[in-house]
Amino acid sequence: MDLVEQLNYIFYPRTVAVIGASDDSRKIGYSSVRSLLDGGFKGKIYPVNPSVPELFGLAAYPSVKAIPGEVDLAVIAIPAELTLPVIEECAAKGVKGAIMFTSGFKELGTETGLDLQDRIRDVANKGGMKIVGPNCMGVLNTKINLNATFIPQLGSTRAGSVAVASQSGGLCLYIARALTDNNAGISQIISIGNRCNLYFDEIVRYFAEDEETKVIVLYIEGVERPRQLIAAAREVVRRKPIVAYKAGRWGELNQVSLSHTGVLAGNYEFYKAAFTQGGIMAVDNMTELIDTAKALAFQPPAPGNRVAVLSGPAGLGIIMADKCYELGLSLAEFSTATRQRLRQLISPLNPIDNPVDLAGGIGRNLDAWREILKVVLEDDGVDMIVTGFPYSTVAINLNKALLDISSHNQKPIAYVSVDSREREDIMEKTKLEESNIPVYPLPERAITGLAALVKYGRILRAVG
Numbered sequence: 001m002d003l004v005e006q007l008n009y010i011f012y013p014r015t016v017a018v019i020g021a022s023d024d025s026r027k028i029g030y031s032s033v034r035s036l037l038d039g040g041f042k043g044k045i046y047p048v049n050p051s052v053p054e055l056f057g058l059a060a061y062p063s064v065k066a067i068p069g070e071v072d073l074a075v076i077a078i079p080a081e082l083t084l085p086v087i088e089e090c091a092a093k094g095v096k097g098a099i100m101f102t103s104g105f106k107e108l109g110t111e112t113g114l115d116l117q118d119r120i121r122d123v124a125n126k127g128g129m130k131i132v133g134p135n136c137m138g139v140l141n142t143k144i145n146l147n148a149t150f151i152p153q154l155g156s157t158r159a160g161s162v163a164v165a166s167q168s169g170g171l172c173l174y175i176a177r178a179l180t181d182n183n184a185g186i187s188q189i190i191s192i193g194n195r196c197n198l199y200f201d202e203i204v205r206y207f208a209e210d211e212e213t214k215v216i217v218l219y220i221e222g223v224e225r226p227r228q229l230i231a232a233a234r235e236v237v238r239r240k241p242i243v244a245y246k247a248g249r250w251g252e253l254n255q256v257s258l259s260h261t262g263v264l265a266g267n268y269e270f271y272k273a274a275f276t277q278g279g280i281m282a283v284d285n286m287t288e289l290i291d292t293a294k295a296l297a298f299q300p301p302a303p304g305n306r307v308a309v310l311s312g313p314a315g316l317g318i319i320m321a322d323k324c325y326e327l328g329l330s331l332a333e334f335s336t337a338t339r340q341r342l343r344q345l346i347s348p349l350n351p352i353d354n355p356v357d358l359a360g361g362i363g364r365n366l367d368a369w370r371e372i373l374k375v376v377l378e379d380d381g382v383d384m385i386v387t388g389f390p391y392s393t394v395a396i397n398l399n400k401a402l403l404d405i406s407s408h409n410q411k412p413i414a415y416v417s418v419d420s421r422e423r424e425d426i427m428e429k430t431k432l433e434e435s436n437i438p439v440y441p442l443p444e445r446a447i448t449g450l451a452a453l454v455k456y457g458r459i460l461r462a463v464g
Contacts, residue, residue, distance in 0.1 A: 001096075006130055007198075007206045010097035011141050011188055013072035014043045016148065017064055017095070019086055020077035021047030021055050028101055029077040031150040032138075033058075039147030039155030046071065064093050073097045075138070075148055080104030080116065083134070087120050091127025098124070099148055100133035106194045107135050121197045136193030137169025140176070142186055143212050149191070160185020161297045163207040165200060166219035167192060168247075175217065178286070183433045184294040187212040201228035208236040215296045217289065218244040218280075226274055233278030238463055241296045241456045242280045245289050246271045279459045281452065288448055291440065295449030298436040299412040301457035304383035306332035307450060308376045309355035312389045316416065316443055317355030320386055323447035329454060331355065332382040341375045358387075364394065369401035377411055384453065386446050388416030399428035406435045412453045414446040415439045 016036060022029035029049075033056055036045050047055040050062035061067050064074065064086070074090045076083060080102050090098055105117040117134065124131050132139060138149035142159035151173060158180035166172045169191040176186050187210065190203060200223055207216045216236070223229055233242050249268040275282045283289045307329050311317035321331055331354045334342070342352040345368050350357045356376075362368050376382055387402070389395040395417070402415065417429055417439050429439050440446040 001128065003202055003205060004209050006096060006128070007202070009072045010099070010130060010132060010139055011146070011190075011206075011210075012144060013097065013146070013148075015046065015069070015071050016041070016043060016073045016075060017046040017048050017061075017067055017071045018075045018077065019048040019064065021049050021060065022077075023052070023055055027077070028150045031152060032075050032077050032101070032148075035138075035147040035149050035152045035155060038152045040145035041147065042145065043072075064089050064095065067093075071095045073099065073148065076100045076102060077150065078102060080113075080134070084116065084119055084123070087123050087129075087131075091123055091129055094127075096129055098129055098131045099136065099138045100131055100193075100196070101136060101138065101150055102133070103135040105134045105196075117194060117196055124197055130198045131196040132190060132198060133193040134196060137172055137191035139191075140172075140186065140189040142188070154189075156180075157189075158183070158185035159187070161187050161212060161214035162217055162293050163188045163210065163213040163215070164217045164219070165190050165192060165203045165207070167195075167221045168219055169193070171219045174286070175219070175289070178290045179293065182290055182294055183430075183439070184290070184297050187214075195224065199223075199225050199228065201225055201232040204229065204232045204236055204242065208240055214240060215293050216240055216242045217293055218242065220244055220246050220271070221248050223271075230274050230278035230280075233280050234463060237279035237459055241301075241452075241459070242278075243283060243289060243292050243296070243452075244275055244280045245283050245286065246275075279463055281455050281459070287445065291445045291448045292452035294438050295412075295414065295452045296456060298433070298438040299414070299449075299453055300410065301460055302384050302412050302450065302453040303457060305329045305454045306381060306383040307447075308332045308334075308379070308382045308385040310358055310372065310376065310385060310387040311355060311416070311443075312357065312359035312394070314355070314357040314359065316388060316390070317357060320416070320443045320447055321355050323444045327447060327451040329447065329451060332379070334376070335379050335381060338375055338379045338381075342372065345372050345375075358389065358398075362394075364397050366397045366400055369398050370404050373401055373405050377405065377409055382411070384412035384414075384450055386414045386416065386443075386450060388443070388446070390418045396428050399432055402437055403428075403431055403435055406437055412450060413437050414449050416443050416446045417441065 020029040047060040105113045147155040157176045172191045309317045
């Protein structure tokens with residue numbers, strides 16, 4: 001069985017057994033079943049609890065072996081000391097995937113915890129079973145409404161094309177919420193916890209084959225198999241970008257990382273060098289992670305670093321130009337033909353140098369907005385544009401012009417918008433993102449998104 005087929009039992013199960021299912025709302029066994037039901041999972045759900053015949057209107061079973069037919073995925077929500085015989089039973093049943101929420105293993109740093117996790121790993125490997133965790137939050141797959149976590153609210157995560165693998169369960173929730181709030185969505189999430197026998201490199205290879213995924217995001221505290229991860233990344237980035245946030249950058253935090261998921265954080269400079277070698281795009285903060293993932297999910301890689309800044313008022317363009325220089329992007333130099341055409345379209349009171357001030361003189365002239373965008377995008381000296389207008393009555397026409405030209409354009413575009421409450425303006429911005437034009441609430445964040453597209457373009461050229 002190859003890796004994709006094996007992990008499909010975890011991400012695309014037909015049947016899920018919840019071991020430790022409970023009707024006590026204070027227990028993880030309760031919220032685990034609730035997550036599957038509330039999320040709308042269409043496969044079969046088998047609560048496993050020897051004390052009751054029924055839970056949530058579903059027939060309950062005393063053990064995994066008592067379940068009729070095959071079980072693809074076992075969700076385990078029982079104390080650590082009870083897990084080994086359950087894993088042995090799952091292996092005997094032929095279960096190919098398991099999610100272990102339970103803590104009390106490698107992360108404790110004790111001989112008992114390490115030994116128990118090693119024994120579980122050996123049983124799983126012998127039975128051909130991959131384990132997510134232990135000490136994890138679980139798995140989410142928006143494609144099939146699978147919320148195999150103990151957080152029912154994750155079922156409302158916006159569907160999209162960003163896949164996330166994280167050592168921290170809490171960060172999975174944060175990233176899912178942040179991407180949803182920024183109108184970018186999730187394809188799949190996996191909280192891998194202690195990594196019993198499933199590692200970052202394997203998940204990267206799996207996400208590379210997933211048709212719903214365009215961007216891979218990693219939250220990393222430490223990696224046991226760095227060489228395998230870098231080798232996998234170098235192959236995968238030819239097809240999909242990989243974005244990584246490395247936490248635990250300071251030596252004083254190594255012990256915190258160890259007690260979290262059982263691995264030392266390691267030297268940050270080593271990780272940065274390794275990421276560069278593998279074509280992985282490192283980010284320095286969570287805002288950058290969200291803005292980068294959104295840009296990569298919505299727009300193509302940039303052919304170069306030359307940006308055309310079209311804004312109203314001029315101050316907005318100056319801020320974006322400053323951020324371009326900070327991130328190593330260049331302001332495009334317009335051709336003579338472009339400048340001449342812009343002079344015909346823009347008020348003579350406005351400069352036509354880059355950044356271009358579009359405030360005043362254009363107003364609601366949709367044809368003029370459309371022609372300005374077309375002229376600039378057709379300039380061979382322009383690799384991408386960023387634009388925005390804070391006044392909603394005028395911005396609506398800019399939005400419409402962007403929609404008109406987006407289907408015929410191959411160069412990256414980013415849009416800056418204020419938080420308007422006018423219904424028509426909101427609808428137009430929604431249409432922009434439905435057409436894969438990312439909308440950012442602040443000018444600096446839009447430039448961060450464009451910089452990510454430049455980085456990925458360079459990575460593609462470097463790896464061939």
